[in-house]
Amino acid sequence: MNTPVRHLPLLAALLLAAVAFGCGQKEIVCPAGGQLRLSVAFEWDKAPGARVEGMTLYFFPEDDGGKIWRFDIAGSEGGAVDIPAGNYRMIAVNNDLPGVTFSGAGTFATFSANAVPAGGDSLLIPTGTLYSAVVDHIAFTPCGVTYSKPDGCSKECPAGLVRCSPDTASVVYNVYIRSVDGLERLKSAVASINGVASSLTLCDDATGSGSGAIVLRLAAASGFPLAGSTSGFDTANAPVTLTLTVVRTDGKAFTKKFNISRHALNHGTAHHVDIYIDEMDIPDYSDSPGDDGDDVDMSVIVDGWNVIEIDL
Template sequence: MTKYFRYIAIILFLAATSCSHKEIICPASENRQITVLFDWDHASGAAPEGMTLYFFPAGSREQIWRYDISGPNGGPVELPTGSYRMVAFNSDLPGIEISGKDSYSHISANARRASSGDYIASTGMLYGTTVSQLEVTPCGVRYSDSNGTVKECGQSIVRCHPDSLATAFTLLFKSVSGLERVASATAILHGMAPGIKIADRVPEGNGASLPSQLAFNTAGHEMTSGATGFYPADAKGITLQLIVACNDGKTYSHNFDITEQIMNSPSKHNVIIMIDNISIPDGEPSSPDDEIGGIDVGVDGWSNIEIDIGVTLP
């Protein structure tokens, strides 16, 4: 019987001292190193040269932390223990300016403005990701992923999934007659958003104009170009302006309403605009039936313009 009670005592002792009953004691340290890793499964093929990370503390008067990490994979950063919200985006785009860096909800990416008017430069593809709740503790990290799932990691690893924040616009003019008379051509998207709020991925504003130079395929009767910018905040009244400078020194302009193509695009990250069956004017356009701002507008939709349309982009 004594031996039996001895076994019971040993079992109770082991149960009392097992890991499940121990209080976890974390090392006391104000600053902790965490590792932010980027998984590019939402943006296959992306390989930015570097990423910029902003950590906004929960306290309004606390310091905002910024880190620049080279390469697309992420890396270690050091933060004081506390609560944060994080924004990260690629840092290799000269066509982008960052504003609102004082808060998580205000930080925005903006296309650089041209020398005049509402023209903006092509931004290049912007990628971004956020962590809305991040707790840095002496024992590791606790954070909410993009699906709202709370994750904890004793190794202090935060995994993020950047996605496209900008839109790649592909412009295709097919079955173009009279292309042999064209010396150069420019396409301008009117009604674009000049910027986007990174945290909630909402485009800001309308009315920006995004120009791009067209390349010719004379044998195939096609003109193509590509530009990257921000999807319109309000996809209504979006127009594509085609400006052609002909070999005879005359310049013509034609506007196309592309609202329906924008709204019906299956993706907001990759939009293809197609204009089919157009004819470049041979000489003066048809007799004008209206006059707008000193520009004769012919019944065939072409305008003969005599102004300098050059735009110096930043």
Template structure:
């Protein structure tokens, strides 16, 4: 929704003055004004970021950035003029910014990640790890931090008798995905397990909207955990959502067993993601993870522990 803020000039008395003293004051306008910035958390009442950034984009000029340690806002001094505005929390570790010169091109993405970071303690390397067909070229990225943002298309700042106020209402700008794989077999033999979700949006344009994602897909790894009763695998990750170009989303589970064999399971979760009741809080539920029982005492077939054994798991609809 387009938002317009006006800090109207209240200088009629000065304009009507005729004495030299008052005339000097009339022409001695300040080039900047104090502005009260208010971050209204009505759209995210539970949010409490440690810091916020406000970007003001003047027409034809360089963007101005203001930092707030109080998530409710504060007072800043701004050159008079017309601006577009963007705010987002800055207490993040994984996110990076690109093309930050304009509101509409301001892009939030994250740093490149290791696909098997969750298995690094076992010395398992990502080199040569199989990828889902068609996603081999996708960048592997860290999941974004929690992000809240809002923007305004027009902010008019002029000299005024009082302090003008600019109010922005940040809302949750990323999506949360939880994963639950029930009836998993032989989890007691698992030495390490992790997952990834393919073809998620690589970046977000918060100055356009919380749904304004790029067309490029990225793969996001996540840590997985085994339940106490050794029957369920769970995981959780944040993402920017789905790319603006519709893609197929594959959930992959990487598991290393006690015999050092490595197993790779894929599930097509496109329908669960696209048909979720709440696109910002998606719960993916899968049934069955057919991990084998490790081979002991040389009996039976033992795979090469240096190779990944691939298994595609069909989902019953």
């Protein structure tokens, strides 16, 4: 009855081999040139109702000599990509916005979104709604993946699945005028917001130093005689002004400019900024604009901008 004893060394060797190649082994390295299948799922809990045509994934290596990988994924649910095992930091952005370009993709820290210039005078094309997500410290091996969630907790998935929650990286700017006297004399009206950042870094949503202006047309909407909406990045580290321009039915234009404090705009936290103007008077036909188009008789009541309301 000593047969089992003779097989103990062989059994022990097999067990040791199984442990060495098990998923608990952190030093497993994918063979050179090999690709592994990684799945990425987008969860829209931070941006409910978001509609995107596609997302682009950028994987920035944390390993020396690693390559940057870029993948386009159709739709909003996610998909699978083939990528070598390694350690990465990932940035995901929607790729369906003609008003946004990307630059600085050579490093994780410099990868930026940029508003497209609309022409002279620092005008910017509205960005549309930009969504972005960052997944940090992705460790991908043949046995699965671990990664850090935004709250700092570590997530592990043997099936090789990364879940990320894109959030809004741009701002919707709304202007509402509650009362307009002389509306019958109005041909058109626009508002421009100057001091909006022209870029932001995607790893931390920090706005760049450059700024420009975004323009929104005003028309009757949502129960207001005049209202308008546009989109852009958050305000930059620069003075922020709102300029109202109205064109009377006789073709004469009037403008009024106001300074808006960055404190009132709640810089860095708002996804929506609503600016309410209580009253505006369209100048009578007997009034003419000055040489620069600015007319002091164009009355606008905003209560010192205390009526600015921020929708977070």
